[in-house]
């Protein structure tokens with residue numbers, strides 16, 4: 387028996403000493419491991435030899451599996467990486483979240499579903515409040531889809547400026563890249579279904595745009611401004627977005643871009659109009675917050691804008707766009723806060739960079755810039771010159787026509803609901819509403835209150851036009867009083883500054 391086992395062992399030993407160079411040939415890089423292990427096969431006892439053999443096979447198994455894994459990945463697996471800052475990332479993640487395999491992943495990311503209610507259902511039950519949704523995270527998920535085996539990988543780590551960065555990749559066992567493209571197209575369709583009738587809003591994280599939220603499209607009819615002005619603006623944007631206009635610009639060497647400055651008192655509908663234009667033309671909105679930018683990030687962000695989008699820069703006067711006292715738009719001058727020129731060493735945006743970026747040399751074509759301000763007089767003339775700002779549109783406090791439109795805007799919908807009982811009754815209500823509207827308009831001085839203020843009164847009595855009319859006097863007193871207090875506070879602040 388012993389002689390058999392000794393013969394076997396010596397056979398294995400000779401086999402190994404013969405096979406190891408062969409293994410090194412098949413699996414390059416294995417040499418250092420095998421040469422370390424080879425002296426161990428000379429161990430005299432049978433148990434020692436068996437132990438060495440086991441260790442050798444384990445090492446070999448580990449190496450072989452890695453090597454085979456790499457081979458498979460290189461030659462038999464197709465893969466698509468999806469960058470975090472691209473909208474394709476949202477497309478993939480939203481789709482993954484909706485899939486059954488996302489619910490069974492062992493490592494998941496939990497987040498509150500923004501669409502779930504944030505309040506109780508009115509009967510004290512919180513069953514549906516702040517529901518969580520889960521998506522696979524930090525690991526691999528295998529799933530079957532349309533008869534193919536896919537792998538979804540996602541990693542989260544700390545990125546620049548303390549922002550969380552993620553990486554995602556989707557791969558499948560096969561050599562046809564179209565299978566992955568078809569899957570991503572399915573993700574795209576799913577995402578487009580989710581954001582249908584929504585305006586996608588992007589904000590910046592460091593030097594990158596990131597989709598922040600999508601909000602319901604705001605209908606143009608919900609922004610009450612002079613109708614002619616509205617039509618002029620819609621016509622202007624429509625003409626700009628027309629492909630023929632692009633060809634016209636290109637033929638003449640003009641940068642294909644458009645800029646609007648909406649100015650006027652607070653609460654007159656400037657931002658609302660910007661968002662409703664985006665909704666009307668189905669454009670995404672990119673919101674710029676100048677206070678968190680420097681020259682480099684501003685240039686990078688403009689360079690990464692897609693074709694045809696709206697760039698919204700609110701309260702541009704608060705970004706402190708000024709000229710130096712010697713009249714230069716020097717690069718060392720920055721868009722600091724409170725309108726005071728600052729040196730660019732503090733990492734803010736310099737006026738000259740801002741103007742260059744607006745001139746469009748580094749930005750993609752087709753962007754529509756909408757800037758809003760309450761103080762047009764504080765803006766540097768260079769900023770608002772034609773070419774940078776093509777149209778300046780003034781927003782005003784509510785006049786007679788706007789007051790009446792706002793009144794009907796709030797109560798007209800109720801009128802529609804009550805129109806179920808149609809006929810004579812409806813006509814009577816219509817007449818009644820006209821009388822109410824006239825009474826309401828007559829009580830409020832023109833150009834004293836903003837549409838936002840008027841809206842706040844009407845919404846407080848949204849079910850009772852009579853009560854709204856009855857409350858007008860007290861409400862005006864309250865608003866005037868509040869304004870006085872605010873004015874005296876701002877003088878006090880001003881005195882303190884001195």
Ligand SMILES: Nc1ncnc2c1ncn2[C@@H]1O[C@H](COP(=O)(O)OP(=O)(O)OP(=O)(O)O)[C@@H](O)[C@H]1O
Pocket residue numbers: 608609610611650651652653654655656657658659758759760781837838839841
């Ligand atoms: N012209 C308007 N028509 C309809 N709603 C309006 C109008 N103006 C203001 N509102 C309402 O008032 C609120 C504030 O409006 P918005 O933010 O658009 O004003 P703004 O002019 O941009 O103000 P600010 O200059 O302070 O940024 C919104 O809820 C909006 O619906």
